[in-house]
Amino acid sequence: MKILICGGAGYIGSHMVKLLVARGNEVITFDNLSTGHREAVRWGELVVGDLLDRKALAALFKVHEFAAVMHFSAKSLVGESVTDPEKYYENNVIGTANLLKEMRNAGVNHFIFSSTAATFGMPVQARIDESHPQVPINPYGRSKLMVEMMLQDYFRAYGMRSVSLRYFNAAGADPEGQLGESHDPETHLIPNVLRSILGLTAGLKVFGGDYPTADGTCVRDYIHINDLCMAHLRALDYLQFHDGCHGFNLGNGNGFSVLEVIQAAREVTGCAIPYSMEPRRPGDPPVLVADSTLARRELGWDPRYASLQDILTSAWGWHQHPLF
Ligand code: UFG
Numbered sequence: 001m002k003i004l005i006c007g008g009a010g011y012i013g014s015h016m017v018k019l020l021v022a023r024g025n026e027v028i029t030f031d032n033l034s035t036g037h038r039e040a041v042r043w044g045e046l047v048v049g050d051l052l053d054r055k056a057l058a059a060l061f062k063v064h065e066f067a068a069v070m071h072f073s074a075k076s077l078v079g080e081s082v083t084d085p086e087k088y089y090e091n092n093v094i095g096t097a098n099l100l101k102e103m104r105n106a107g108v109n110h111f112i113f114s115s116t117a118a119t120f121g122m123p124v125q126a127r128i129d130e131s132h133p134q135v136p137i138n139p140y141g142r143s144k145l146m147v148e149m150m151l152q153d154y155f156r157a158y159g160m161r162s163v164s165l166r167y168f169n170a171a172g173a174d175p176e177g178q179l180g181e182s183h184d185p186e187t188h189l190i191p192n193v194l195r196s197i198l199g200l201t202a203g204l205k206v207f208g209g210d211y212p213t214a215d216g217t218c219v220r221d222y223i224h225i226n227d228l229c230m231a232h233l234r235a236l237d238y239l240q241f242h243d244g245c246h247g248f249n250l251g252n253g254n255g256f257s258v259l260e261v262i263q264a265a266r267e268v269t270g271c272a273i274p275y276s277m278e279p280r281r282p283g284d285p286p287v288l289v290a291d292s293t294l295a296r297r298e299l300g301w302d303p304r305y306a307s308l309q310d311i312l313t314s315a316w317g318w319h320q321h322p323l324f
Contacts, residue, residue, distance in 0.1 A: 002026040002064060003236070004108075006051065006099060007072030008044075009036025011181045012114065012170055012225060016070060017043050018179060019229045028064055030057075031073065039324040040179060051095030054102075061106040068110035068236055069103055071096065074144070077187060078118065078283050081140035092143035097150065104158060110239045111151065111162040112232055115247065117221075117288050119145040119166060129291035130247055138283050148247060155245035163235040168221040168251035168290045170228055172311040173318035180318025181225075190222070190312065193262055194319040197271045204273065206258050208280035217258035219287040221251035224305030224314070234299035248299065251290025256308055268312040 003020055007013040008029025013036070020027050027044035030051075038046065049056035051073055074092045075081065081088045096113075103111065118141035119134045136142045147164075154160040171190045173180035181191050186201070196204035209216040231250050238246070256264070262273050295301045305311050 001067040002028065004060070004064070004066045004069045005029050005072065006069065007031055007036065007074070007114075009033055009038060009040045009046065010072055011183070012228060013070075013072035014040035014042075014179050015174060015225045016072065016229045016232055017041065018174065019226070019233060023233065028060070028066075030060060035183065037182060037324040042178060051098050052090065054098055057098055057102045058105070061102045061108070066106070066108050068112065068239065069099065069108060070112040070232060070236075071099060072114045074114065076116070076140060078138050078140050079187075079281070081138050081143070082283065085139035088139045088143045092140075093146050096147045100150065100154060100160070104160070109160055110236070111160060112235050112239075113147060113151065113162060113164045115144045115148055115164040115166040116141065117166055117168045117249070117251075117290065119148065122285055123287060126287070127253065127289050127291035128249060130249055130294050152245045159243075160245075161239045161243060162245050163239060164247040165228070165231055165235060166247060166249045167228060168223055168249070168288060170225055171222040172224040172226070172305065172314040174226070175314050175317070177317055177321060178323070180322060181315065182322060182324055189220070189258060189261055190265075190315050191319065193265045193273060194269070194316055196275075197265075197269055197273060198319060204262070204275040205278045206262075206275050207278050207284065209277045210280070211286040213257055213286055215257050215259045218284055219255035219257050219289065221253065221255055221289045222261070222308060222311055223251050223290075223303065224311045227303035227305055230303070231295060231299060231301045234301050238299055246298075248295040249290045249292050250295055250301075251292055252303060252306060253290055253292055254306070255287060255289040261308065264308045265312050265316075268309055269316055
C-alpha cells in the first residue's frame with residue numbers, strides 16, 4: 001500500500017514516515033522544505049513541491065498510485081497566524097483544497113488530516129472531548145477548522161473518507177535518535193527548556209505566572225510523537241472498514257503546568273534550569289487537556305508514553321545529538 005505523506009520532512013510527518021516504512025508501507029514524501037528538513041526524509045522518496053503548485057500535485061498523482069494521503073503540511077504558529085493570516089489561509093486552506101482536488105481526480109478516497117486543539121478555542125470544560133464546541137480564537141485554528149468542515153462536505157458530496165486528528169501538545173523524539181524536533185524559530189516549551197540547558201537560547205522565558213491554575217502557569221497535555229503517529233496508523237486502518245468523516249482528539253489526558261515541565265526536565269537532565277517570569281503570551285488558553293476516550297475506543301489507540309519524564313527523556317536524547 002503506497003501512502004502519500006504531505007509534510008513528511010517535518011517534525012510529525014518524518015516520524016510518521018519511519019513508522020509506516022517499519023510496518024511495510026511504501027511512502028512518498030511531498031514537502032516544500034519551508035520548515036521541514038531534507039535530512040529528515042530518511043526513508044522513501046522525497047518530492048520537493050508545494051501544495052499551491054497545482055501542476056506539481058497533478059504530476060505527483062499521475063506518477064504514483066496512492067491508497068491514502070496523510071496531510072501534515074501546514075503553517076502552525078498561532079502568533080504568526082494573527083499577524084499574517086493570509087499565509088495561513090493560503091497554505092492551510094487553499095493548499096489542502098488543491099490536494100483534495102487532485103485526490104478526487106486520481107480517485108484516492110482515504111485522507112488523514114492533522115488538525116489541532118486550536119480548533120476548540122477557549123475551553124468550556126476541564127477535559128476537551130469531541131463534543132466540545134469548535135470556536136477557534138485565531139486564524140491558525142480557523143484554517144484547520146475550515147478544512148475539517150470541507151471534509152464533512154467532501155464526504156457528503158463525493159464519499160471521501162477522512163479522519164481529522166486533533167493534536168494537543170506534540171512532544172518528544174524518536175527513541176532511536178534518528179529524528180527529532182528542529183524548528184527555526186523554536187517557539188515550543190519543551191525544546192526551549194532543553195535548548196536553554198545547552199546554551200542555545202538567550203534564556204528560558206515563562207510566559208505568564210498569573211493564570212487561574214495551581215501554580216499560575218499554563219497547563220498543557222503533552223503527547224509523545226510516536227503515540228501520535230500510532231494513532232495515524234490506527235486511523236488508516238479504520239478507514240478501510242469505516243465510511244464517513246471522523247474527528248478524534250489526541251492527548252494523554254494529563255495536564256502539566258509550565259513549571260511542572262521545567263521541574264521534570266531538571267529531574268531528567270540533572271541540570272539546573274533558571275528561567276525568567278514574563279508577561280502572558282497572547283492567545284494562550286490557561287488549560288488545554290484532551291479527553292481521548294473516543295480515539296481509544298474507536299481506533300483501539302493505546303498511547304505508551306504516559307509519563308512526562310519518558311517524553312522528556314526522548315527529547316533530551318535528540319537535543320543533545322541533533323542530526324539536523
Ligand atoms: N511557553 C513558555 N515559554 C516558552 C515556550 C512556551 O512559557 O519558551 C509556554 C506557553 O506560553 C504555553 C506553554 O508553554 O503556556 C506551551 O506552549 P507551546 O508553544 O509549547 O505549545 P502551545 O500550547 O502554545 O501550542 C500547541 C500546539 C499548537 C496549537 C496550540 C493550540 O503546538 O500547534 O497548542 O493552542 F496551535
